[in-house]
Each structure stands twice: as structure tokens, then as C-alpha cells.
Amino acid sequence: MGEPNEVAFRLTRRHRSVPRARATLHAVLGDWALSQTTRDEAELVLSELVTNALRVRVPGDRQVGVRIVRVPEEPLIRLEVSDAGAGRPEIQHPGEEETGGRGLMLVEALSHRWGVKERACGIGKTVWAELKAQAVVPEPTPPAEVPAAMVLPGHSVRVWGRWLTALGVRGDLDADGVLHVVIDLNDGPALRVHSREPLIVRKAGAPVLPRATETAPG
Structure with a gap:
């Protein structure tokens, strides 16, 4: 209700x-x-x-x-x-x-x-x-540096000189047992970094956008 x-x-x-x-x-x-x-x-x-x-x-x-x-x-x-x-x-x-x-x-x-x-x-x-009646307009969350393991789907991540939206986040162990984080982004290839790698994140950033897909020319 x-x-x-x-x-x-x-x-x-x-x-x-x-x-x-x-x-x-x-x-x-x-x-x-x-x-x-x-x-x-x-x-x-x-x-x-x-x-x-x-x-x-x-x-x-x-x-x-x-x-x-x-x-x-x-x-x-x-x-x-x-x-x-x-x-x-x-x-x-x-x-x-x-x-x-x-x-x-x-x-x-x-x-x-x-x-x-x-x-x-x-x-x-x-x-x-x-x-x-004026509604409260929430202040945008300022960017913050966090370990890659703390990134969540929906966060905006600063990579390759621009803000991209994390669509999915998963862990990945390499052959030596070191934990990496793979972040699927709304544009470009997935980002794979060490779980402790610092990333600039904005929680209230751009809206979650569907990942662009390539189509074969007709």
C-alpha cells in the first residue's frame, strides 16, 4: 500500500x-x-x-x-x-x-x-x-574511491576517461588463487581488475543502460 x-x-x-x-x-x-x-x-x-x-x-x-x-x-x-x-x-x-x-x-x-x-x-x-508542493531533490552522491570488490550493479564507474554503468559484477580466481573482479559495462569490453584495485565510483550516477550489442550488417 x-x-x-x-x-x-x-x-x-x-x-x-x-x-x-x-x-x-x-x-x-x-x-x-x-x-x-x-x-x-x-x-x-x-x-x-x-x-x-x-x-x-x-x-x-x-x-x-x-x-x-x-x-x-x-x-x-x-x-x-x-x-x-x-x-x-x-x-x-x-x-x-x-x-x-x-x-x-x-x-x-x-x-x-x-x-x-x-x-x-x-x-x-x-x-x-x-x-x-516542491519535492526534495536528492543531492547526487559525490565520486568516491573504493576497492573494485565493492562495486555493485548500477554504480557508475570512471574507466578509460569516462563514466560507464556497471551492469554486472562477478569474482574470478586466477591460476594462483588471486581474486579478481570482472565488471560488465554498458559500453565496451568488461573490466577485469584485482579485487583491491581502487576505482572511482559514483553511486547516484547515470541510469543503468542496456549493454550495446553488435548486429551483423544486412
């Missing part, structure tokens, strides 16, 4: 619910292998949405619902925060000396799009925001 594309949870109406929501989101987006930039921006947006929901005047036992959805086709991350309060939040334009009222301005600035919808139960609302 693949990873779930949705995580939902509920928060009590307490100030500590904001850091709890951020921590949960951080863990979820980390599991989905999204970039640090995406995580940071999503945490800021969710913090503002949860903070606004906690300020709504409703009975104290009413909880705040949070839903995190991954839309891989876009790719997007959708954040939804639901509360039982009436009305629709609107962007405020505070003066330069005012310290508050900029939450939804931040949401609008960081989101691809955002909006408000009525809850299916007919009580309260859901404020949602969608952010562009």
Missing part, C-alpha cells in the same frame, strides 16, 4: 493547539518528502488559519478540525481548518503602527489560492488554502 494522501485531526480550543498543528504538519510533509521551503510556508499558513479559528466565538467544547491533503497530480498541498463559527473571514488592511490583522494577508501571499466554504453539516465554515 502507498502512503496516505490525507491526514485529518481535531484540536481543542487552547493556545497550545497551534504548535501542535504545526508539529503534525511538519511530520506529515516530511513523510511526503516535500522540500523545507514547502514545509516552512505551509506551517506559517496553517498557524494563521488555526489561530483565526481559535478566536471564533463558539462554545468552549467545540473543537477545530484540520485536514491536510496531498494532490500529487498538481502537485499541491491543501490545508483545511474548520470551526463552528458564523461569518466569513476577510483580509484586513491594518495601518503601519498596528501589530495585528495581517494573518490572511500572509495566507494570500504564500498560497497558490485560498477560500472559504460552508461545512457539509451546515454549521460553521472551512477555510482552505492550497500551496505549491
Whole structure:
């Protein structure tokens, strides 16, 4: 089974619910292998949405619902925060000396799009925001010098002045019982070297390519 594309949870109406929501989101987006930039921006947006929901005047036992959805086709991350309060939040334009009222301005600035919808139960609302999701791009493994015996199929090996892909690796004892390594490459003849011969290898190099075959002229 693949990873779930949705995580939902509920928060009590307490100030500590904001850091709890951020921590949960951080863990979820980390599991989905999204970039640090995406995580940071999503945490800021969710913090503002949860903070606004906690300020709504409703009975104290009413909880705040949070839903995190991954839309891989876009790719997007959708954040939804639901509360039982009436009305629709609107962007405020505070003066330069005012310290508050900029939450939804931040949401609008960081989101691809955002909006408000009525809850299916007919009580309260859901404020949602969608952010562009950037996946983590793995850093290529730098070349390293290793004994020939440590080369594995799929590794890129620096031989004859270029990078070639190892398709197969096998041991071969000579008449004196000395172990050699034979590496089948995607181009050219196989490489046969002493098992301790140092080779320059790149684990995350070129993709494994099929070995070129010669065909007789027609």
C-alpha cells in the first residue's frame, strides 16, 4: 500500500493547539518528502488559519478540525481548518503602527489560492488554502574511491576517461588463487581488475543502460 494522501485531526480550543498543528504538519510533509521551503510556508499558513479559528466565538467544547491533503497530480498541498463559527473571514488592511490583522494577508501571499466554504453539516465554515508542493531533490552522491570488490550493479564507474554503468559484477580466481573482479559495462569490453584495485565510483550516477550489442550488417 502507498502512503496516505490525507491526514485529518481535531484540536481543542487552547493556545497550545497551534504548535501542535504545526508539529503534525511538519511530520506529515516530511513523510511526503516535500522540500523545507514547502514545509516552512505551509506551517506559517496553517498557524494563521488555526489561530483565526481559535478566536471564533463558539462554545468552549467545540473543537477545530484540520485536514491536510496531498494532490500529487498538481502537485499541491491543501490545508483545511474548520470551526463552528458564523461569518466569513476577510483580509484586513491594518495601518503601519498596528501589530495585528495581517494573518490572511500572509495566507494570500504564500498560497497558490485560498477560500472559504460552508461545512457539509451546515454549521460553521472551512477555510482552505492550497500551496505549491516542491519535492526534495536528492543531492547526487559525490565520486568516491573504493576497492573494485565493492562495486555493485548500477554504480557508475570512471574507466578509460569516462563514466560507464556497471551492469554486472562477478569474482574470478586466477591460476594462483588471486581474486579478481570482472565488471560488465554498458559500453565496451568488461573490466577485469584485482579485487583491491581502487576505482572511482559514483553511486547516484547515470541510469543503468542496456549493454550495446553488435548486429551483423544486412
